[in-house]
Amino acid sequence: MSASVLAPAAPRSARLQALDAFARDRMAVLGLAVLVLAVLAALLAPLLTPYDPTIGDQNAILVPPFSPGHLLGTDDQGRDLLARILFGARLAFPEAVIPVLAASLAGLALGLVGGFSRTVGEVVMRALDVLFAIPMVLLAIAIAAALGSGLPTVVLSMAIVITPYIARVVATTAAQLRSAPFIEAARCAGFRDWRIVHREILPHAIPAVVVYATTNMGAMVVFAAGFGFLGLGAQPPAPDWGAMIADGMRSLASAPWLSTVPGIAIVVVSLAFNYIGDGLRVALDPRLRSRL
Amino acid sequence: MPPPLRSRAASQPEAPLLEVVNLTVRFGSPVGEVHAVEGVSISVGAGETVGIIGESGSGKTVACMSMTWLLPSPPARYLSGRITFKGEELRRNDEAQLRKVRGSGVGMIFQNARLSFNPAYRLGRQIEEVLRVQLGRSARAMLPEMVQTLRYCNIAEPEAVLGKFPHEVSGGVAQRVSIALALLSRPDLLIADEPTTALDLLSQIEVLSLLARLRDESGLSLVLVSHDLGVVRRIADRVIIMYAGRVVEEGPASAIFAAPRHPYTQGLLASALQQGDGERLYEVPGTPPDLASLPPGCSFRPRCPFAFDRCVTMPELAPAGATHQARCHLLERATEHA
Incomplete structure (x- = not known):
């Protein structure tokens, strides 16, 4: 944003106030810390573990967690779970973030038109209503099934499914x-x-979209895991968290950690997104902010 | 008692600056068609100040917004009307022409000035943006003029105010900033829609004095919409009284306030507080009519103390003096008896 010659720096800018409000929300800060660590861990995965996530060690099958050399244990093919979780994050984050970002852009465009224009907008909103009428999960699975399994398909189908929700958030603001x-x-x-x-409406729609999108990324981590669980996501032997849970189901009684460990990873990342979203909701709303 | 601020030269307009002829605006609604403005004609001469008085729902705001075809249609339905500005007809579908007129010919200020600024931006940035769009000039080049204009509008610390958000300034300051903003693009006509209604008494006086000074010093034409007789009385050269979407009386301010001819105007004047008047305040009996189902005949008939048999038909706007007109059957009866 260009600096304005006519708006000399106020005592405290709105941006600083928002940052301040966010910093005071302990759970949001914790969520952000967890997320930053998780992203770093995903990026640095090859440095953090000596194991390959897809190649097992036949001499170390079903090692329980906290064993020397295998902190989180191994699966029935002798693959190190920590390595699979770390490399799995490289799938989980894009699966959660890319569809939401794409849907946010599409939702902003559709929502602004839908909310602002009285004629074209009506057509856009009714078209989105059709998408609303179909259950979200069912629609995503139908799209994925039609396009074949794989990561790009998951991303695309999730983006299509979330777009109407974001568009509605934007359209409500625009119409108001x-x-x-x-x-x-x-x-x-x-x-x-x-x-x-x-210039006039978009700035008011963006905070709502940021909050909604962040919270949604948490839901999308779970959603993507669901795809993996059903075998529609990244294909074996890729370390997809959802697929790992499905694999672990077979030996849930004898080796419960196989499903539990990826499950915990999903919950932790999803909660982190949610708490950040909550923190942003308060921080970006001047009325809620002033109540702190 | 502040001095009356009526302009010295009650200018007789040669060719009017803005002319609205036979404007009819209706709105569709679930309870029926709302007749917001019915056959209203208004002309504003160069340098003239026209006051439009009416209750809420009398059509005064709709009429003003329509002066630059500002109401989105739908929901507004323009049934008739021709608007001429500086001798040029404003065509409702000529967006480019309308944008030009709205940007630099006709300025507008609203009842709640703070709400007429985007809460997301500082005032300075919004003014910059408007100027960039209207005049194509950079903010840096405009800064001295802007500060000067704000000073003219009695803003004590223009630089500080420009750095504030709309919710950080008082309603009076916001209204004066919005007047300054309207002035920066040097309009020929300023439409002020209830500019003082949302303000406290002191701010009202400040804003009114500013408007009066503007009219006297800049040659600007002014349309002042208000339901406050005192406000209009202090500034207007000519007054238009609206009732239920129609002009019911029109004439020089002096004539209207001295000898109102329409019973509604008489009621309005009688209900205005007189200084040193100990009696109970008069009020116009009844309530304003429902614009979706107007009674046949004169709209004021149900509330009129003088209603008689002829009032079941709608009276025409008829001369009640050289430059004075009223829409009332009593006028005809007076001439018949004479």
Whole structure:
């Protein structure tokens, strides 16, 4: 954003206030810390573990957790679970983040048009209603089934499924603001519709989308694991967390850690996203912020 | 008692700056069609200050917004109306022309100035943006002029105010900033829609004095919409009284306030507080009509103390003096008896 010659620095900028409010939310900070560590761990996975996540050691099959050399144990093919979790994060994060980012962009565009324009908007919103009417999971599975399994398919189908939800969040904001006095004033000042949408309305829609998207990423971690569990995600021997749970099901009684360890990973990452989303919700809303 | 601020030269307009002819605006609603504005004609001369008075729902705001075809349609339905600005007809579907007129010909200020600024930006940035769009000039080049204009509008510390968010300034300051903003693009006409209604008494006086000074010093034409007679009385050269979407009386401010001819205007004036008046305040009996189901005939008939048999038909706006008009059958009766 360009610095304004007419707006000298105020005592405390809105951005600093938001940062401050976020920093005071302990769970949000904890969530952020966990997430940063998890992302680092995923990036540095080859340095953190000597094992290959897809090649097992025939001499170390079903080693229980906390054994020397295998902190989280091994599976029925002798593959180190810690290595599989770390490398699995390299799948889990893109699966959660990319669809939400794509859906946010598409949702913003559709929602702004849908909420602002009275004619075209009606058509857009009714089309989205059709997508709403179909259960989310079912629709995603149907799309994935039609396109074949694999990571790109999962990402695409999840993006399509989330888009209407984000569009609705944006459209609600846009429709509320459409007749706000300051929009009327902008029209009086001779602003084009396009300028009104992207300069006057967009800034109000973005915080809601950021919060919604962040919280949704947590849900998408679980969602993506569900795909893996059903065998629609990354294919074996890729260390997909959901697929790991499914594999572990067979020996749940004798080696419960096989399903539990990826399960815990999913819960921790998902919660981290949720707490961050909550923190952002408060931090980005001036009214909630001032209550702290 | 503040001095009256009526302009010295009650200018007789040669060709009006803005002319609205026979404007009819309706809105669809679940309970029926709302007749917001019915056959309203308003002309504003160069340098003239026109006050429009009416209760809530009398159509004054709709009429003003329509002066630059500002109401989105739908939901508004423009049934008739022709608007001429500086001799040029404003076409409702000519977006480029309308944007130009809205940007630099006709400025507008609203009842709640703070809400007319985007809460997401500092005031300075919004003013910059407007100027960039309207005048294509950079903010840096405009800064001295901007500060000067804000000073003119009695903003004591312009630089500080420009760095504030709309919710950080008072309503009075916000209104004066919005007037300054309107002035920066040097409009020929300023439409002020209830500019003082949301303000405390002191801020009201400040804003009114500013508007009066503007009119006197800049040659700007002013349309002042208000339901407050005192406000209009202090500034307007000519007054238009609206009731239920129609103009019911129109004339020079002096004539209207001295000798109102329409019973509604008479009621309004009688209900305004008189200094040193110990009697119970008069009020116009009844409530404003439902614009979705107007009674046949004169809209004011159900509340009119003088209603008689002829009032079941809608009276025409008829001359009640050289430059004074009223929409009432009593006028005809007076001439018949004379």
